[in-house]
Amino acid sequence: MPEISTTPVLEARHITRHFGAVIALADASLTLGRGEVLGLVGDNGAGKSTFLKILSGVISASSGEIFADGKLVQLKRAQDAMDAGIETVYQDLALVDTMSAFQNVYLGREELSSNPLARLFNLVDDRKMRSRAREVLDMLAVKIPSIDVSVKGMSGGQRQCLAIARALLWGRRIVILDEPTAALGVRETGQVLDVIRDLRNHDVSVIVVSHNMQQLMSVADRITVMRLGRSIATRNVRDTQVSEIVGLITGAIPGDAEPEAAKLAIPA
Ligand SMILES: Nc1ncnc2c1ncn2[C@@H]1O[C@H](COP(=O)(O)OP(=O)(O)OP(=O)(O)O)[C@@H](O)[C@H]1O
Ligand SMILES: [Mg+2]
Secondary structure, eight states, rough: OOOOSSSOOOOOOEEEEETTEEEEEEEEEEEEEEEEEEEEEETSSSSHHHHHHHHSSSOOOOOEEETTTTTEEOSSHHHHHTTEEEEEEEETTOOOOBBBBHHTTTTTOOOBBBSSSHTTTTOOHEEEEEEEOOOHHHTTTTTSSTTTTTTOOOHHHHHHHHHHHHHHHHOSSSSEEEEEEETHHHEEEEEEHHHHHHHTTTEEEEEEEOOOHHHHHHHHEEEEETTTTTTEEEEEEGOHHHHHHHHHTTTOOOSSSSSTTTOOOOOO
């Protein structure tokens, strides 16, 4: 029997966030197990993106606690989240059109050359970057024509995969995706879902927001449902159905009375 670590890689407890009079998050909790894909769902305005932004250090919580590997962390800036191993793939992806795929994978954090003289002049080690980029893209079976072509002509799916690969390249343990397939066609969506599934094999845990229940249930292990800024229920995908999740989202099915609803359920 493999040993199952019971310490979640990420846990958020009782997060609240106000924007003036607007309560975006009233009491949101979630737990993310190691190598797990957690789906986060809820109606428009339920607070999903706000929750993800707090976990990415982009905005701060009004109250609540976040634990990474069981340790309390303060995510005051995006860098704090990155230091905690959390990488977020944003909807607009922040890829540079005119740069090649491999340059994009390294964007802003080019590997320094091991040659001291080159280091002095801050030259980047193109060869090393190139081979690492290829390695990661191969590892995830990301299908792009060449790592040397500019990303301008790439499809939305290829761009999304590239951004996910970037997270892996930087050794992040947690990848957060906000509606990664929202703008994609069927084939591209399939490609992105495959990459998400594959992250699990690399011991990377994923939180993914989506409005497409069928798709989400094909990749997620568990789903946390949010309603009006609260996390109201968490279900193992294998123990639930689309109809139950939709009922929880709309309120047709009441949420769990138990406030610790987002507690990590360890499979027996
Ligand atoms: N910067 C902000 N200033 C004021 N209100 C905000 C801000 N960001 C979010 N909100 C409000 O907080 C609530 C939650 O928004 P959020 O974007 O988190 O919802 P969501 O679940 O991601 O919705 P969607 O499915 O439409 O993306 C909404 O009422 C929204 O208007
Ligand atoms: Mg959103």
